[in-house]
Amino acid sequence: MSLSAPFADRFGGSAATGEPAGRPRLRIVPARHPWRTVGTVAALLVVVACIQSTLTNPRWGWDVFAQWFFAEPILVGLGRTLLLTALGTALGFACGTLLALARVSGPPVVSAVAFAYVWLFRSIPLIVLLLILNNLGYLYETVRLGVPYTDITFASWSTTQLVTPFAAAIIGLTLNQAAYSAEIIRGGILSVDQGQTEAASALGLPRTHQARRIVLPQAMRSILPAAFNEIIGLAKGTSQVYIIALPELFYTVQVIYRRNLEVIPLLMVATVWYLVILTVLSLVQRSVERHYARGALRNPPPSVFSKLFGARAANERSLAPLRVDPSSAGAAVEIRNVSKRFGELAVLKDVSLSLPPGSVTAILGPSGSGKSTLLRTINHLERVDAGLVAVDGELIGYRRDGDTLYELQERDILKRRADVGMVFQSFNLFPHMTALENVAEAPVATGRSSRAEAQAFGRELLARVGLSDKAGSYPRQLSGGQQQRVAIARALALRPKVLLFDEPTSALDPELVGEVLDVIRELARTGTTLVVVTHEIGFARQVADRVVFMEAGEVLESGSPAEVLGVPKHPRTGAFLAKVL
Structure with missing residues (x-):
């Protein structure tokens, strides 16, 4: 943009370039606040008067005080x-x-x-x-x-x-x-x-x-x-x-x-x-x-200690992470006659699914159809009212004795749950921990790895999701897509047999969706069983082995992407796809 001739002449610039034409640059004078100065001087006078009165009045007895x-x-x-x-x-x-x-x-x-x-x-x-x-x-x-x-x-x-x-x-x-x-x-x-x-x-x-x-x-x-x-x-x-x-x-x-x-x-x-x-x-x-404000600010001011140890931190960040493929065999997931109610609302109604090991299952459906609740029953974050969920033939939250299921103690549930990783819709990273600490925390706490091994593997996982240079960053210093990729690395740190994704891209800007989906596509080739609740029809078509459509707590249709997305059998599936495609 250039200034017109009258404006250039008035403000001392060239009409062609907007640059000063042989005149000094305009000097900017900040606005003055005389009453602030008056208030400052008055406050100082009051302080000085109080100190002078206190120190010079003999009745204060400063000699006795001393x-x-x-x-x-x-x-x-x-x-x-x-x-x-x-x-x-x-x-x-x-x-x-x-x-x-x-x-x-x-x-x-x-x-x-x-x-x-x-x-x-x-x-x-x-x-x-x-x-x-x-x-x-x-x-x-x-x-x-x-x-x-x-x-x-x-x-x-x-x-x-x-x-x-x-x-x-x-x-x-x-x-x-x-x-x-x-x-x-x-x-x-x-x-x-x-x-x-x-x-x-x-x-x-x-x-x-x-x-x-x-x-x-x-x-x-x-x-x-x-x-x-x-x-x-x-x-x-x-x-x-x-x-x-x-x-x-x-x-x-x-x-x-x-x-x-x-x-x-x-x-x-x-x-x-x-x-x-x-x-x-x-x-x-x-x-x-x-100390406890770690991760609370996106750009916290440097402390004295960060200045003293800054050189060492820089050297740590420059370490090249190892790139070892940590893939593991997936597990079969069996969902049999699962029902769940919240008060009077029936969220799941007699749902049954069989997911083979290493498969990629995309669960579609309108909001409120029970998709996320079904996902959370797989790792027992939600307790079912009826039915059972088994991973590799073993129940996560219960012990079976004949026709009766006895719920396990919390410590036993936690041990079994570690085989089923989960990536949440809103990331749920621990904000007071760095990306590497987020990834390494669970393997150390569950006794599966030493701290050194967990950190080494954590660096490998961060490299796999393209974040090797963000190991020392707190979640607040990362973009939404980066946070979701850290969440994926954190879930992989326990080498789970099944990995659950609860609408992994719904909280992201459209520009960030692609980078997260690329990571999930790579995971689909590792042999881990993936279950993804998503609204990304294109992703489901390209990556999933099986597509499940749910509405009102029921599975209305299940099959290959070509069957469910190409030639849906249930009219409600077709109506839903017509709106989102």
């Missing part, structure tokens, strides 16, 4: 405050974690007990709780260890000797902190998308591993700000133990100023020490939050 700031009684009280804070935090959040897990995953009675605990101890003021515990000997003279409701006693102690003021303070702070931290942790757990736990279950990760490595690291992003608020509140709340005459920092300060009547200087001693404690906690909070 005398007592590092005095031995003050430091002893400070140490006890730090000890109470540390023990209250550790024990309170440990108990709070158990309470939170009981509320979100426990049986109804366990969940109700946890709720009752939270309700009770959030209702009782801390100072009242401390007084009750300190006078527990009035209610119960002895504490005994024995068989309940009998006279059998193994040991007994005097309550007054057992529950000292220090013990009462620790117990009270722990009970109080556990109630509040339980709700903070529960909120963090509920903030983690359900797809994350489904992906972890589909990979066969044990429940404890799911909680420790998948759920809690992501929940920490929500937990940390509120948790550190509670810790800071606890550090200041330790001052309430003065009510039971425990000489922590504030109680020590009170004792001293009652003797020398220097109230303000001694209160400033306590105030400054609390400022120091809370400043350190704030710095720790920032560091911990940064």
